[in-house]
Amino acid sequence: MISIKNLKAGIEDNLILKGINLEVKAGEVHAIMGPNGSGKSTLACVIAGKEDYQVQEGTIDFEGEDLLELSPEERAHIGVFLSFQYPVEIPGISVSNFIKTSINERRKAKELDPIPAPELLKMMREKMELLNIKKGYLSRNMNEGFSGGEKKRNEIFQMAMLEPKLAILDETDSGLDIDTLRIVANGVNKIKTKDNAIIVITHYQRLLDYIVPDFVHVLHNGRIIKSGSKELAHELEEKGYDWITKEADKKWA
Amino acid sequence: MGLIENIKSFSIIENLSAEKNGLFQSFLANGFPTIKQEDWKYTSLKKIVANDFSVEGNGVTVSEEDIKKYSLGLQHKIVFCGGNLISKPSIDGVSISAFSEFESQNKDAISVLNSSLAKKGFTIKIAKNTVVENPIEILFFTSTKQDNFVQYRNNIDVGENSQIKFVERIQNLSDSKCFVNHFTQINIRKNAKVEYNKIQDNNENAILIDNMNLYQQQDSSVIVNTLIFGGAFTRNNLNFEQNGSNCDSNMNGISILDNNQFADNHTFMDHKQPHCRSNEMYKGIYLGDSKGVFNGKIMVRPDAQKIDAFQSNNNLLLSENATIDSKPQLEIYADDVKCSHGCTIGQLDDDALFYMRSRGIREKEAKAVLTYAFASEAVNNFTIAEVKKLAQKRIAEKLHVDLDFNL
Numbered sequence: 004m005i006s007i008k009n010l011k012a013g014i015e016d017n018l019i020l021k022g023i024n025l026e027v028k029a030g031e032v033h034a035i036m037g038p039n040g041s042g043k044s045t046l047a048c049v050i051a052g053k054e055d056y057q058v059q060e061g062t063i064d065f066e067g068e069d070l071l072e073l074s075p076e077e078r079a080h081i082g083v084f085l086s087f088q089y090p091v092e093i094p095g096i097s098v099s100n101f102i103k104t105s106i107n108e109r110r111k112a113k114e115l116d117p118i119p120a121p122e123l124l125k126m127m128r129e130k131m132e133l134l135n136i137k138k139g140y141l142s143r144n145m146n147e148g149f150s151g152g153e154k155k156r157n158e159i160f161q162m163a164m165l166e167p168k169l170a171i172l173d174e175t176d177s178g179l180d181i182d183t184l185r186i187v188a189n190g191v192n193k194i195k196t197k198d199n200a201i202i203v204i205t206h207y208q209r210l211l212d213y214i215v216p217d218f219v220h221v222l223h224n225g226r227i228i229k230s231g232s233k234e235l236a237h238e239l240e241e242k243g244y245d246w247i248t249k250e251a252d253k254k255w256a
Numbered sequence: 257m258g259l260i261e262n263i264k265s266f267s268i269i270e271n272l273s274a275e276k277n278g279l280f281q282s283f284l285a286n287g288f289p290t291i292k293q294e295d296w297k298y299t300s301l302k303k304i305v306a307n308d309f310s311v312e313g314n315g316v317t318v319s320e321e322d323i324k325k326y327s328l329g330l331q332h333k334i335v336f337c338g339g340n341l342i343s344k345p346s347i348d349g350v351s352i353s354a355f356s357e358f359e360s361q362n363k364d365a366i367s368v369l370n371s372s373l374a375k376k377g378f379t380i381k382i383a384k385n386t387v388v389e390n391p392i393e394i395l396f397f398t399s400t401k402q403d404n405f406v407q408y409r410n411n412i413d414v415g416e417n418s419q420i421k422f423v424e425r426i427q428n429l430s431d432s433k434c435f436v437n438h439f440t441q442i443n444i445r446k447n448a449k450v451e452y453n454k455i456q457d458n459n460e461n462a463i464l465i466d467n468m469n470l471y472q473q474q475d476s477s478v479i480v481n482t483l484i485f486g487g488a489f490t491r492n493n494l495n496f497e498q499n500g501s502n503c504d505s506n507m508n509g510i511s512i513l514d515n516n517q518f519a520d521n522h523t524f525m526d527h528k529q530p531h532c533r534s535n536e537m538y539k540g541i542y543l544g545d546s547k548g549v550f551n552g553k554i555m556v557r558p559d560a561q562k563i564d565a566f567q568s569n570n571n572l573l574l575s576e577n578a579t580i581d582s583k584p585q586l587e588i589y590a591d592d593v594k595c596s597h598g599c600t601i602g603q604l605d606d607d608a609l610f611y612m613r614s615r616g617i618r619e620k621e622a623k624a625v626l627t628y629a630f631a632s633e634a635v636n637n638f639t640i641a642e643v644k645k646l647a648q649k650r651i652a653e654k655l656h657v658d659l660d661f662n663l
Binding site for chain 2: 052054074084085090091092093096
């Protein structure tokens with residue numbers, strides 16, 4: 004589905020990603036772990052198309068399309084979704100209006116008519132149930148005054164509504180209590196099919212108990228220094244990152 | 257010839273009474289205000305008054321289509337054509353007629369000019385205990401071949417315990433310049449409720465100076481909504497005076513300007529009595545080479561204890577060349593009051609923009625949604641659905657997007 008080759012990117016002269024190679028196929032869940040400052044969120048932002056980052060080398064192919072040539076909205080239209088680590092508050096726009104606009108903008112790009120209101124409402128109700136979201140929530144302003152848990156739940160609600168092919172969950176577990184974590188993870192699992200893929204970015208093994216990855220990658224200093232199965236996450240939880248990062252630092256010194 | 261000369265010639269034909277002539281001479285003594293005056297510091301009339309406007313020109317016809325085009329389609333309509341009242345609704349307890357003389361306290365040159373020469377406009381009297389459910393639309397049409405200067409002078413008296421809503425629009429139908437000096441005075445008696453909506457969406461040849469005085473008696477409640485979308489030049493002087501306790505005064509403003517449009521909102525909130533409230537919210541969106549001015553003054557007199565006054569002016573500059581001058585003024589002579597004001601000038605938030613684009617909302621549309629979100633706090637205060645809808649439609653049009661902001 005997505006194939007990242009030798010991706011080098013950064014902000015101005017500061018190179019953050021120093022040659023990322025990653026291949027994710029439909030139906031797979033990949034976890035990207037790593038210490039603070041290793042480049043995890045940068046990778047997420049570069050895939051989503053944040054213009055603050057400049058790509059210096061490498062390619063990202065998404066189902067045959069050169070992703071780096073597309074605007075953030077075009078990437079969303081072909082099925083890329085980023086669940087933000089820090090979702091943005093937008094006072095003045097209700098959750099329902101925001102989601103309606105997102106869906107209709109994507110439909111417009113595909114030359115489809117706006118979604119009929121009853122269909123939209125039915126879909127919203129179903130997805131809200133999935134994530135244990137109460138009714139009054141739809142008329143609240145986008146993320147305004149939301150608790151950390153509500154913001155993350157709102158991200159996954161949008162993911163459920165937009166039905167992306169590739170979802171990148173950037174530290175979706177941060178700031179969540181264990182009950183909310185379970186609800187959010189269960190929601191993600193229900194959205195998961197054999198046709199879509201998920202990249203989970205996290206510091207901790209905890210989330211991976213609920214969203215079970217097929218592959219775990221360790222990102223350090225802008226490179227993937229180790230890949231393995233879900234057992235690797237357990238190993239990291241026990242031993243920390245030092246044992247692999249030291250080895251890698253020697254190699255790239 | 258300039259406007260002053262033409263007004264002088266007009267005044268001679270008019271054969272003014274001694275009193276009116278006195279007023280007119282006091283206008284002539286200083287003429288139109290200039291940027292040397294504090295209240296007109298950012299607002300220059302120099303180029304405007306240099307035009308060779310005819311004064312109170314005639315020759316207007318208005319078609320049913322025009323009325324339909326510029327009306328919100330409300331049930332009750334008062335229509336003026338070239339200053340003549342051509343149609344009015346019949347509503348129990350409401351008397352509507354053409355201009356009749358009344359005095360005003362305003363000392364500024366523009367108001368004095370209006371009181372000395374204006375003879376067109378409306379007089380509306382609402383008997384006490386009259387609740388008018390459906391809002392009344394007031395449409396003023398102008399259309400002369402020459403550039404033209406016109407003055408309207410309107411008076412509304414709202415009786416005790418009565419309730420009424422108005423939506424006003426001044427529309428120039430011709431390609432010539434039209435300069436309107438509009439003066440409206442409203443007396444709001446005990447426990448009456450009034451809402452006045454100004455739809456300022458005239459064509460690019462329109463110049464407007466709108467002065468409104470609102471005199472409130474105890475327990476009364478007033479909302480004035482000012483929506484500026486059109487016109488080349490707009491100056492609003494909105495003056496509230498609370499003459500009884502427990503009054504509510506509310507002002508909501510939304511301006512979205514582009515090209516070379518200019519709009520200046522001058523408000524004066526005069527708290528003279530205790531236990532009153534005022535709430536003022538003006539939102540300005542500036543595109544192209546447009547220019548905005550906001551000057552909001554809150555005066556709290558010594559007797560106005562326990563009042564609660566709030567003012568905000570938020571501005572969004574969406575182009576390099578757009579400018580805004582904003583000046584909040586507080587003058588407080590009472591010691592037990594709650595008074596606050598805030599003014600912001602900013603641009604759209606890049607993080608919010610990326611967030612929306614990552615959800616598939618195209619850049620132009622994302623900017624429009626954020627811009628609408630900025631304005632929505634004021635738009636949501638519009639109680640008449642048709643007014644709210646018009647605001648949403650015009651904001652989308654001015655941002656060149658096909659989006660429905662309403663859900």
